[in-house]
Amino acid sequence: MSPGLAEQQKALVAALVGGAEVPAGFDAAGVLATRTALRRKRAGEVARTWPLLAASYGDAWTESFARWAAGRPPNGSLRDGWDFARDAGDGLPALARRELAEREAAFGYDGVHAPVRRGRLATWMRRRRG
Incomplete structure (x- = not known):
């Protein structure tokens, strides 16, 4: 029986976004051409959210990010850039380390759940416990 x-x-x-x-x-x-195009698009979206990260890689940004993204489903440009960094x-180049440090100071991010602004972190933690 064929799959539905x-x-x-x-x-x-x-196959397109998870590397299957x-x-x-x-x-x-x-499918492979579309996968490549989607990874390039994803690299562009991350570059808009993490401009210093992308700029610190120069012309190698798109390829570096696409190689990292292979087999990783997208989690949104904020999280994808954070995880890449x-x-x-x-x-990590110095310029990107600075941008990452600024994000780490402004947000709480455990690598699993969506980042939360530090001012809202205590409220978020109470809700998760409650």
Whole structure:
């Protein structure tokens, strides 16, 4: 029995943004080209949210981010940039380290839940406990 439409769509999305194998019945070259275009678009969105991070990589930004994003589903440009910067560790350029430090000071982000402004962090924590 062939998979239903919902299963096919789920498999296609996983291939496009999650790095899964191209599902049977889809043009592999087309899916891979679309995956590449979506990663470039995602890099552009992150660059608008994290301009110093992107600028610190110069012409290598799009490729560096796309390589990192491979196999990682999008979490929004704020979180994607944050996770990319944290994953770079000691290799993060100085300009990007400054931008990351400013975000760390302004927001609480545990790498799992959406970032919360520090002024709202205590309220957020109370709600999660309550």
